[in-house]
Amino acid sequence: MDTFLLSFILLNLIIPFNITVFALTTLWGICSLRIDLPSEEEKETDIKEVVASGISIDWYRSATSRIKTVKSVGITLGSVLWMSLLIFALHSTPYDIIIDTLNDAWTHIIGSSAEHDSIFTIIVMGGHLIIFWSMSIIFMILDLTRPVFMIPWKIQEEGLNVRKYIQCTLLVICNQGISTILVWGMSHYLIDGDAWSETLPEATEIILQLLACACASEVWFYFGHRLCHLSNFIYNHVHWLHHTITAPSAITAIYAHPLEHIFINFPTTAIGPLLMNCHVIVFFMWTVLATFDTCSGHSGWHFPFMSSPEFHDFHHSFGTENFGALNFFDKYFQTSKTFLTTCNYIVDKVYRTAMYPADKRIF
Numbered sequence: 001m002d003t004f005l006l007s008f009i010l011l012n013l014i015i016p017f018n019i020t021v022f023a024l025t026t027l028w029g030i031c032s033l034r035i036d037l038p039s040e041e042e043k044e045t046d047i048k049e050v051v052a053s054g055i056s057i058d059w060y061r062s063a064t065s066r067i068k069t070v071k072s073v074g075i076t077l078g079s080v081l082w083m084s085l086l087i088f089a090l091h092s093t094p095y096d097i098i099i100d101t102l103n104d105a106w107t108h109i110i111g112s113s114a115e116h117d118s119i120f121t122i123i124v125m126g127g128h129l130i131i132f133w134s135m136s137i138i139f140m141i142l143d144l145t146r147p148v149f150m151i152p153w154k155i156q157e158e159g160l161n162v163r164k165y166i167q168c169t170l171l172v173i174c175n176q177g178i179s180t181i182l183v184w185g186m187s188h189y190l191i192d193g194d195a196w197s198e199t200l201p202e203a204t205e206i207i208l209q210l211l212a213c214a215c216a217s218e219v220w221f222y223f224g225h226r227l228c229h230l231s232n233f234i235y236n237h238v239h240w241l242h243h244t245i246t247a248p249s250a251i252t253a254i255y256a257h258p259l260e261h262i263f264i265n266f267p268t269t270a271i272g273p274l275l276m277n278c279h280v281i282v283f284f285m286w287t288v289l290a291t292f293d294t295c296s297g298h299s300g301w302h303f304p305f306m307s308s309p310e311f312h313d314f315h316h317s318f319g320t321e322n323f324g325a326l327n328f329f330d331k332y333f334q335t336s337k338t339f340l341t342t343c344n345y346i347v348d349k350v351y352r353t354a355m356y357p358a359d360k361r362i363f
């Protein structure tokens with residue numbers, strides 16, 4: 001019954017979320033491409049007008065990109081404001097319904113007779129496995145079938161063949177087996193009673209903890225990953241395996257030597273919630289987000305609403321620079337110098353329309 005309830009919660013929360021993101025991405029992408037994409041004639045007229053007015057093309061492009069940034073910040077703030085107003089205006093908001101459902105489910109889970117370690121492993125690994133495999137399978141189908149109307153969002157010509165997919169699947173299953181043991185051990189030896197508190201944390205606390213998890217994860221990943229490249233020994237014996245993939249797909253996110261998986265990939269996700277002794281529900285949410293992010297970062301497709309895969313894809317293509325997951329430490333320590341001068345950098349953002357193919361053509 002408990003396992004059934006847990007699976008029910010996981011399936012109900014994650015699968016619709018995942019499917020909705022993909023459906024929105026595709027539909028919105030296709031619709032807005034038709035509306036927003038400037039024709040070749042319009043682009044040429046634009047450029048001719050710019051040259052005639054004495055403004056340099058570089059200045060025009062940089063100004064256009066700044067205007068776009070301001071516009072997107074405006075749209076984001078506007079959307080947040082609109083959503084907030086809607087939430088406050090409604091009597092019983094979707095937020096209340098979600099919180100009530102979570103509270104009920106949580107009360108049931110902690111009241112069950114199953115051991116905490118088993119429940120924790122099922123929740124955390126369940127979240128990871130559902131997101132990981134649903135994304136890996138969707139992107140594998142896209143890579144192998146390459147629907148013509150979606151090709152504009154594919155960021156590299158090459159892709160993995162069936163043989164490589166089989167190799168990846170086997171190693172990934174091995175690494176996920178290791179993760180399961182580590183998650184169980186983490187629950188048994190490192191997580192104390194506060195993480196099992198009967199009261200779920202407030203939404204603001206959850207958001208702040210998730211942000212802190214993202215920071216901790218970036219610190220571990222940047223320095224750990226950079227060390228893998230600085231030390232020839234570590235690179236030649238461990239990290240090389242992840243770099244046999246030059247055009248990644250979602251499944252390659254954890255296609256890595258088991259030692260790299262244990263010392264880099266696993267702690268990158270676990271360190272934040274572990275250091276803060278987060279509530280189990282935050283462990284679950286962070287695992288789902290981190291899995292979603294690393295899979296889109298390795299997906300090889302740059303769809304609207306998805307986090308940009310350009311940054312890490314550049315790392316796989318050239319084997320240098322871009323050691324973090326974000327561009328924060330890389331900018332500070334100047335380990336993304338070349339990347340910053342490429343067109344990949346210009347399109348390295350989350351698109352809310354399908355302008356990616358148009359931008360790629362312009363730059």
Ligand SMILES: [Zn+2]
Binds near residue numbers: 225228229239243315
């Ligand atoms: Zn690397």
Ligand SMILES: [Zn+2]
Binds near residue numbers: 248253298312
């Ligand atoms: Zn990678």
